[in-house]
Amino acid sequence: MPTLADLLPAVREPGRPLLTWDDRTTGERVELSATTTANWVAKTASLLVDELDAEIGTRVRIGLPSHWLRFVWLLSSWTVGAVVVDRDADIGVSGPDLVGDEPVRLAASLRPLGGPFVSPPEGFVDLATVVPGQPDAFTPLDVPHAGSAALDLAGADPLDHAGLVELGAPDPRRVLVEPGDLRRDALLLVSALRGGGSLVVVAGADADQLERVAQQERAHVHP
Template structure:
């Protein structure tokens, strides 16, 4: 990746410039049998649309705080990069009552109602499907995002020294996030182009780093597995081979 990248959005732009066709996020939900693979280009398109929704329709601005109440999921990764693209602080499992806006999955709708700002809900259905019945008081992400623009430009350039992510008591600027991701990649032995399989857990920095940011920092990709524990170990080993995984975390 580019040594001058200082924000997560920079990492994504470098990946897009280098090899847009390669896989970036491959997601499995082993409780449902779902598998979704997003190339760099496809992932970046989702990020652009989501960032346009965030900045335009939702009126979010740099420094605003977004309570992100989502499990480890490919759409969570999209929201993390969209927040970074706008300059919004993604507060993973943050308190909706203290946030400027909230993004929630179907299991935390009641908790999310404590937010007095904009509220967005994700059904987390296969292929990004919408809710059968939209939850009252929430914008349905799957309804709102398709019509957004495919290119994104922030109204205000994102300051690398500005706050970028809060998770489990740790708050990082955009630049600190990238630096820590690079350090983590070196510590766990990720080489350029690494493909990492993780048992998805985005509730801590360690989970976010291994499951998204550290692979991005070395121009790699992630196989993000939800409910991996339901698989027998031999099936996991088969997946490692089929997905050409270079490291299982």
């Protein structure tokens, strides 16, 4: 059984789109291939290990909405063997709402093109100022295994790497979704990686816009 850290490197056509973010409110559209995603994951994993001392079992709260960065942080956390949680974390990642009381607090402005906060976020490290300068390649010293904890969210049974891989049934389709909860996004991501599919996340769309985007993207709308 592969671990979650094995899924992204195993993508057979890394130049194809893997993650697409489409914000109908701002007009922002970001499309990441598996190769580009892997670059972001390498940089974020390097930050986690080299600067934040993350290791197997470190608890990372991903308080980001269904944005392309949420998926990058899921993959980065699993790559270093960290557990994605929604409480009692060692490291907290916030959006522009700047919510969190963890010992280590990071935040993303979610501005277009991954731009930094207009003003430094008090009490938080601005991700846009620390991630881009990290190495483009990451080689873990400690590699997670199938039994390593992966997802521990309130109200649901915890999952290790093997359990989450098993639940994320392979899906070869291009799947369009509106913003949703972290567990759903984790499962959709694993399914896309296992099946050679891709995800299109559309925010701020009404029903008509959603249907048009689905047609343009040639995507299946997730219920």
